[in-house]
Amino acid sequence: MTETSQPRGRGQKSGRSPLGRGSSAGLIVCFAFKPQESEDGMSITLYAQPYDITATGFYFSAVEEFDGKAAKLVNDFGEQVEEFEIQFIDGDQIDCELAKAIDLNQANFKDYLTCAQNWEYWEKTNVIIAVGECGYEFDPQASPDRYWIDVYHVGSMRELAEQFVEDGLYGDIPESLQYYIDYDAIARDLAIDYSAVSVAGEYLIYRAS
Structure with a gap:
């Protein structure tokens, strides 16, 4: 298991991000544990932090959950909230490092969740190295072995x-x-x-x- 923070109880409201207002996806920290290749893997938990400081973010684990919660979210003035910073909160360490490598954000988190769910461990490793170390672009539609690593x-x-x-x-x-x-x-x-x-x-x- 990898956690980037100690999240609040799921039923509690907080105007603050679990990682703090000044955090960014590029600062994801993945704590080191003994590597495991789990067949099922842990459920990934992400946090949608509004850039609007008068709105409260929310946890989610699936695209549908994000869409449903985001559609209902308004700020203190009743205005629709549309822009979010996406933070990795909990899940397998390999998935945390994949999020860090691709610079997890609102534009790519849906592809990220799909890839994290469907890719094998070695495929995630390939992409982490290719994107995070070698400077390749993250392409969720391409096979992870296309990088010839x-x-x-x-x-x-x-x-x-x-x-x-x-x-x-x-x-x-x-x-x-x-x-x-x-x-x-x-x-x-x-x-x-x-x-x-x-x-x-x-x-x-x-x-x-």
């Missing part, structure tokens, strides 16, 4: 070097010579084309083709 679940660049040697990427090396391999030198060479990143609490190495 190779992801390796290893603990260090040296470990990746050892894996590549074991997999035969450097040719068939006789066992008698493997003790003389300078894995640290290979790791330094790999670092030219490969980068490290932490996603949902897991250390990963990736290469963008």
Whole structure:
């Protein structure tokens, strides 16, 4: 579970955002927990914070819920509220980091909820790296594997070097010579084309083709 705040009780009204008035989607903080690949995942809770300081925001977990609550929301002067900052409140850490990577906002939160519900864990990881680290645009209609990103679940660049040697990427090396391999030198060479990143609490190495 990942929480970006300690939200108030769902039945309580507050004129303040759970994250504070000065917050923004770009400041989403995803606390690190042991990564898990849950089949069902947690329900995502978002908060719609009106930019109108005389209106009170609301929690929601589905597009229909947002549409219904937003349609009824008025400010202290009875005027319809139309513009909101969308904040990630609760859910799996991988979904929190996806929200952060795509800069969750009113224009993309509907696509975000659809993708978070339908994508596999590895697909979310790919998009987090592609958009958050490599500068690609978030395209909810495109397949997450279109970015041609190779992801390796290893603990260090040296470990990746050892894996590549074991997999035969450097040719068939006789066992008698493997003790003389300078894995640290290979790791330094790999670092030219490969980068490290932490996603949902897991250390990963990736290469963008």
